[in-house]
Amino acid sequence: MAAQLATMMPAGVPPIGLFRTLAKNLPMTVAMSHLGRYELGRDLTLTLREREIVILRICARCGCEYEWGVHVMVFADRAALTAAEVTSLTHGCPDDPCWTAGREATLIRMADALHDSCDINDALWRSAQESFDERQLLDVLLLCGWYHAICFAARAARVDLEAGAPRFADVTPT
DSSP states (O other): OHHHHHHTSOTTOOOOHHHHHHTTSHHHHHHHHHHHHHHTSTTSSSOHHHHHHHHHHHHHHTTOHHHHHHHHHHHTTTTTOOHHHHHHHHHOOTTSTTOOOHHHHHHHHHHHHHHHHSSOOHHHHHHHHHHOOHHHHHHHHHHHHHHHHHHHHHHHTTOOOOTTOOOGGGSOOO
């Protein structure tokens, strides 16, 4: 278990609570690690910023403060997400004034549609095809599904919030 956990974190960084929880089923964790590395890696066809927009939106919509907080703490600055954008992803909508790039608003609409109905209607799909190629669209779909699964696990297993990670209450709508 320790060897697997060591592969899941940067050198010298102790494993986060979610990983310690998942590692209780080691074969599952080993299998999950491959997709997890893809979703957070350089082969994903979305930019870091686009990836984090999708992840933060899915985590917020799932009410998963744990995973949302980890991603805000670790990736929001790297993804150049402003406080207004993080607030919007948590409490707002794709029509909020902070979303000036249509491509980013489309990502939020896709995440919302998948969360709400497990589908994307034809009009939204056509709109998404104007901004994203087939590989990127598949990455958006699976990224949403992957983080839905992560949220389910973190919430249902009652993973304790990480020390120092932001909370939903830290971002309030204006």
